[in-house]
Amino acid sequence: MSNPLVEFKRVAKRFGDFVAVKSMDLSIDPGEFIAIMGPSGCGKTTTLRMLAGLDKPTEGSIYIDGQLMNDVRPHERDTPLVWQSLALFPFLNVRENVEFGLKMRNQDAAVRREKAMDWLDRLGVAEFAGRNVETLSGGQRQRVALARSLVTEPRLLLLDEPLSALDAHLVIRMQSVLTKLQRELGITFVYVTHSQSEAFAMADRVVIMSDGEVAQTAVPRDIYREPANRFVAEFVGRNNIVSGKVSAIEARRVSVESAMGQFSVIADEGRIPAAGADITFVIAADLVEISRTPGDAENTVACSLISEEFIGSVVTLFLETADGDELKVQLQERELVTLDHTSGGTFFLSWQSASAHMLPQ
Amino acid sequence: MSSTKAPARKGFNGYAATWRFPIIIWQALFFLGPLIFMVAMSFFLVKNYRMEEAFEFKNWQKMLTRGYFWDSYFLTLALATVSTIVTSVLAFPAAFALAFKVSPTVRRWALFLLIIPFFTSYLVRVFSWYVILAESGVVNALLAHIGLGPYTMLNTKFGTIVGYMTLTLPLVVVLQTFALANIDRNLVQAAHNLGCTPWRAVYRVIMPLAKTGLVVAALFCFILSFGDFVSPYYLGGSKPPTLPILIIDTTKSGQQWPRAAVVAVVMMVTLISIAFAALALAYRKRASR
Numbered sequence: 001m002s003n004p005l006v007e008f009k010r011v012a013k014r015f016g017d018f019v020a021v022k023s024m025d026l027s028i029d030p031g032e033f034i035a036i037m038g039p040s041g042c043g044k045t046t047t048l049r050m051l052a053g054l055d056k057p058t059e060g061s062i063y064i065d066g067q068l069m070n071d072v073r074p075h076e077r078d079t080p081l082v083w084q085s086l087a088l089f090p091f092l093n094v095r096e097n098v099e100f101g102l103k104m105r106n107q108d109a110a111v112r113r114e115k116a117m118d119w120l121d122r123l124g125v126a127e128f129a130g131r132n133v134e135t136l137s138g139g140q141r142q143r144v145a146l147a148r149s150l151v152t153e154p155r156l157l158l159l160d161e162p163l164s165a166l167d168a169h170l171v172i173r174m175q176s177v178l179t180k181l182q183r184e185l186g187i188t189f190v191y192v193t194h195s196q197s198e199a200f201a202m203a204d205r206v207v208i209m210s211d212g213e214v215a216q217t218a219v220p221r222d223i224y225r226e227p228a229n230r231f232v233a234e235f236v237g238r239n240n241i242v243s244g245k246v247s248a249i250e251a252r253r254v255s256v257e258s259a260m261g262q263f264s265v266i267a268d269e270g271r272i273p274a275a276g277a278d279i280t281f282v283i284a285a286d287l288v289e290i291s292r293t294p295g296d297a298e299n300t301v302a303c304s305l306i307s308e309e310f311i312g313s314v315v316t317l318f319l320e321t322a323d324g325d326e327l328k329v330q331l332q333e334r335e336l337v338t339l340d341h342t343s344g345g346t347f348f349l350s351w352q353s354a355s356a357h358m359l360p361q
Numbered sequence: 362m363s364s365t366k367a368p369a370r371k372g373f374n375g376y377a378a379t380w381r382f383p384i385i386i387w388q389a390l391f392f393l394g395p396l397i398f399m400v401a402m403s404f405f406l407v408k409n410y411r412m413e414e415a416f417e418f419k420n421w422q423k424m425l426t427r428g429y430f431w432d433s434y435f436l437t438l439a440l441a442t443v444s445t446i447v448t449s450v451l452a453f454p455a456a457f458a459l460a461f462k463v464s465p466t467v468r469r470w471a472l473f474l475l476i477i478p479f480f481t482s483y484l485v486r487v488f489s490w491y492v493i494l495a496e497s498g499v500v501n502a503l504l505a506h507i508g509l510g511p512y513t514m515l516n517t518k519f520g521t522i523v524g525y526m527t528l529t530l531p532l533v534v535v536l537q538t539f540a541l542a543n544i545d546r547n548l549v550q551a552a553h554n555l556g557c558t559p560w561r562a563v564y565r566v567i568m569p570l571a572k573t574g575l576v577v578a579a580l581f582c583f584i585l586s587f588g589d590f591v592s593p594y595y596l597g598g599s600k601p602p603t604l605p606i607l608i609i610d611t612t613k614s615g616q617q618w619p620r621a622a623v624v625a626v627v628m629m630v631t632l633i634s635i636a637f638a639a640l641a642l643a644y645r646k647r648a649s650r
Contacts, residue, residue: 052554074553087551091569104556132646148555 003066005030005156005188006051011060013046020046022212023060033182033189035203037196039235043212044192048158051190052079064156080149081158086141088133094144095120095129101152119147139170159191163198175201196236200224208232226357227282233359238285238316238328246277253353256281260325263299265356273361280359285316285330287355290339290347297350303327305341319347403622410616424623434627437603440518441587444525448533449579456537472538475531487524487591494520516598524592529582536581540574541567576643584632604628
């Protein structure tokens with residue numbers, strides 16, 4: 001077990017009355033690809049800026065490589081940041097932009113040039129070395145910004161929504177460029193984003209933030225399948241959230257009485273609720289079956305269709321129970337054909353008890 | 362068949378023309394016309410204290426072959442250059458503080474205070490320096506306390522520069538503040554993030570980013586100093602004369618308006634060349650190879 005590269009210990013950041021980050025604990029291992037995700041204003045960018053020293057924590061301590069960083073000024077650290085706006089210098093050409101960090105470390109001109117060209121070459125933009133940065137396309141500038149940050153060979157690279165300005169197809173390509181780079185270099189990436197697909201596609205672990213606090217830290221699969229709380233369940237993926245009261249317990253099988261009907265949930269060992277307790281569980285929309293006939297599955301709800309959202313191969317159907325509770329189902333587009341979903345009428349949603357994930361109370 | 366509307370006539374756009382028209386008229390009437398007249402006048406002759414239309418190079422010959430004209434020319438150039446450099450350098454820390462180190466409210470008030478000097482005539486402000494710079498004035502009285510002086514400051518080149526700065530310093534601070542306040546702060550932070558110390562960032566990042574505004578401020582300072590009559594006359598003692606004083610002297614001595622026009626044309630050509638060079642520098646983009 002190696003020592004963590006980055007450690008946040010009860011870190012808080014306030015700007016006047018505004019609390020950007022409340023008591024944050026986080027530990028990042030060397031070589032990890034960490035994505036920090038959350039809605040805007042959740043404190044994710046402030047967290048990143050504190051790592052770069054651009055904002056100073058109001059409380060708590062930040063350690064990088066075991067060293068307390070609270071009072072280390074930005075220019076004294078080697079924590080390059082890839083900016084959302086890219087922040088390339090318009091008065092320098094592409095190569096000079098990449099050389100900047102080396103120049104500030106007073107490296108020899110010949111060495112600077114060589115390293116800058118190596119990195120531009122590695123990122124496939126060497127041919128633009130002499131160009132004005134303003135003449136480059138978004139994707140090319142992105143690569144230049146990456147080269148500029150990596151040229152000093154840092155152990156930690158910070159990325160602030162670097163792909164948010166790119167076209168969708170370029171985002172996919174840059175994601176593979178980034179993951180490949182991170183694997184090859186073996187350095188730690190801390191990647192701030194509001195995009196679930198970016199975070200899940202690239203990160204080893206995802207940190208979900210809400211209102212200045214860490215809501216959950218886990219591998220993408222666990223964030224998706226086993227949200228730690230209601231916020232994560234609502235923010236990530238397409239989840240159906242059902243609340244009710246425990247009516248009976250039989251080993252790990254918990255029966256729940258809710259407004260939508262009687263359901264059963266399999267509780268984790270050691271987290272079995274008491275009878276009569278309030279309980280909330282989550283069923284991911286892609287684990288819900290939809291059918292025209294009631295069948296004999298145990299967790300079944302009758303609904304009518306309200307709307308659908310088509311995004312290529314996957315379709316999300318929004319349905320409503322007789323009482324007006326909304327439920328979502330995600331299925332493959334080709335599965336729609338047998339459903340005859342445009343003709344109205346009643347649909348029956350069902351799921352296996354094991355698919356439901358109980359939220360801790 | 363339905364009739365389609367005729368496409369708008371190309372080549373005439375009433376809206377655009379309406380906006381363009383006044384500036385063209387204005388420039389023709391108040392700039393181009395007088396300029397042409399002045400250039401023409403430089404070829405006129407003066408006989409018996411009366412100006413006569415002519416096309417002779419005598420005035421040009423007379424002025425450009427005289428040593429005192431060139432002494433005056435280079436003196437004016439040197440004084441304006443020194444004024445531009447000293448003013449820009451002195452203004453920069455003030456503008457920097459206003460742009461980066463104070464709250465927007467303080468900045469607004471400070472900019473307002475910098476405009477107040479323009480409420481009073483420049484001539485009055487120049488006269489007020491007499492009290493301060495005279496041999497029995499405030500500065501020398503203070504220096505006497507520490508056993509220095511008295512120094513002669515009035516009727517010297519130092520006095521001229523002080524006068525120029527009375528005119529230009531507040532303006533240059535205002536222009537530099539605008540230039541600095543408008544730069545993208547992210548770029549400055551990006552420089553710190555890449556290991557650039559705050560001191561180094563001033564020269565490496567902030568000045569290049571604000572270059573256009575800083576150069577335009579310096580250009581204004583140069584133009585105002587180069588063409589100023591008041592300071593070199595009242596604080597500089599008018600000897601040796603700068604070009605604006607030379608113009609006045611020439612018109613007074615024997616109604617030599619055509620020779621004064623020669624001086625004026627030379628000044629115009631000089632200022633236009635310098636303005637072009639400065640603007641080319643200000644707006645120069647990195648060449649893309």
